[in-house]
Amino acid sequence: MGGDHAPEAIVAGVAKARDQYPELEFLLYGQTDQISKLLTDQTRIELIQADEVIGMNDEPVRAIRRKKKSSLVMAAQAVKKGEADALFSCGNTGALLTAGLLIVGRIKGIVRPGLLSTLPVIGEQSGAFNLLDSGANAENKPEHLHQYAILGKYYAQKVRGIANPRIGLLNNGTEPHKGSKMTQETYQLLQADPAINFIGNIEANTVLQNEADVIVADGFMGNTLLKSIEGTATAIMHLLKKTIMDSGVSSKVGALLLKPAFKQLKAKMNQAQYGGAVLLGVKAPVVKAHGASDAETVYYTLGQIEQMLKEQMIPDLVEYFSNLNQASENTNNAANKEK
């Protein structure tokens, strides 16, 4: 029920995904009377009534703790109990992240889950890159970013089909010693880990150039980067439009002739094709699509979730961090024995 075009856009996207992916089933939580009116065919779709509502401005933690009959809490509980395998929403981002953290819960060994976004590469080449943490946290420690490198690597392998993802660290210069104490320590951790194909520091002016498949950053920095790229792109496209509108007839003719090229440009910069933002580090895919998502975007996002489930991303991550923990315990036990 969350999002600007709810429930219409969500239901339409769900119906399309249901037709496209025969292995998927959907549990839709919300106002069942509104939802059922929009569905001609309820095959593999179950509707569950949710009487409480978490509003866009509700404080997340309080909402999750109190509104137990909200669609979000009920859906998260279903995932926790194993009745469902993934959680999707277009609504209150903070509430979804909180539900992921407090109800679905962290994978054992993960210190601080982060939000992974996918942005288009708009340089010489086509493609995309992942950014993690793009805004779940306001502050992070080096060990969080070390874990983001692994989480991002698994996402890029499983969902984007990249065999050996290049991992970069967002920094204010390319040299290894650059940045804050936090980034300096993170650099060392990433470089020392043989599991990470670390390609070094990436500056914010070259992130769009396909230098890395996954870029790790603390949540405040990542969120700033994400918002400024989006804001700048939006502002330039508006300015372009405005400049053309304010110019003479020949400019408008020119704009008409360039319509296909502008359309292509817009398509290249469109994030929707890559799905939504994923809270990585919790025990199931928890995915947030943009509030303004249309049915097509919802459909793409459900396909993104399908890929994560099909490729067993979460079980593989659980195993990885379990082995890491085991290896670490073995090392500690051996050291204790020596003492």
Place this chain on the structure above:
Amino acid sequence: MGGDHAPEAIVAGVAKARDQYPELEFLLYGQTDQISKLLTDQTRIELIQADEVIGMNDEPVRAIRRKKKSSLVMAAQAVKKGEADALFSCGNTGALLTAGLLIVGRIKGIVRPGLLSTLPVIGEQSGAFNLLDSGANAENKPEHLHQYAILGKYYAQKVRGIANPRIGLLNNGTEPHKGSKMTQETYQLLQADPAINFIGNIEANTVLQNEADVIVADGFMGNTLLKSIEGTATAIMHLLKKTIMDSGVSSKVGALLLKPAFKQLKAKMNQAQYGGAVLLGVKAPVVKAHGASDAETVYYTLGQIEQMLKEQMIPDLVEYFSNLNQASENTNNAANKEK
């Protein structure tokens, strides 16, 4: 002598500024034989030979400490000794900032100078905004940002003629409690200071919308913001060009007809008109123009310096922080007397 087009672009820009501003005199440090060949008229221009060179990749602090006969160190020394009133360079940014800090020196009461950049507003309206710290520091404390608000305010008043500059704090949300511990504390400091027209938090996706005249941020965040805006703008313009080139004949005709509109767009986004980046918080204007600056940009930057000197920006800042210090001492003395 620093910069991609040195010494030609710098000398041409200086000559133009010399003609435009009769109250300005110039001391040019570098290879005097090369420089004098480029000058037909040496009125109010003095050439001083500098035998050592600070290269673009020299480690700044070591370079400043050792290469005492480099043009940068000699020029900074002249400012320190009062033989010159301001310092300009297109060369090694780190070295210029270090020279500003270690040779020109901090205004009494300033804890940590910051770099101020000017970016164009590319939303509905025209104009510009200042960002401080845009990259002098890798980490900052709340009290630094508090001082950046004052430094930015004086810059916006003196150089941009804004009577009561709106000061914003770069943050990951608009609510007062948002962000890291650092931004939360900074918010309180800014809000409590009657000298600051604080308009609250600004998010990175709306900085280009003319919501604030001065935006304060820690140096790492500010640098990330600056680079990502520049990088995104560059990438989009290249993509636009490439899309047109790869399209058919009618697209190319369209592009030709839109040439004036594109030119206008480029002009609006051009930072050069606003001058260079200013190290604020030191005892004289210390200004860095972009390495790729042409003569026109150098000329604009010298005009920017002229404005700072004419409007007495540094003396007024010295007085402001001296009074602040005095008031603080008075409060301490009164408190001690009571004890």
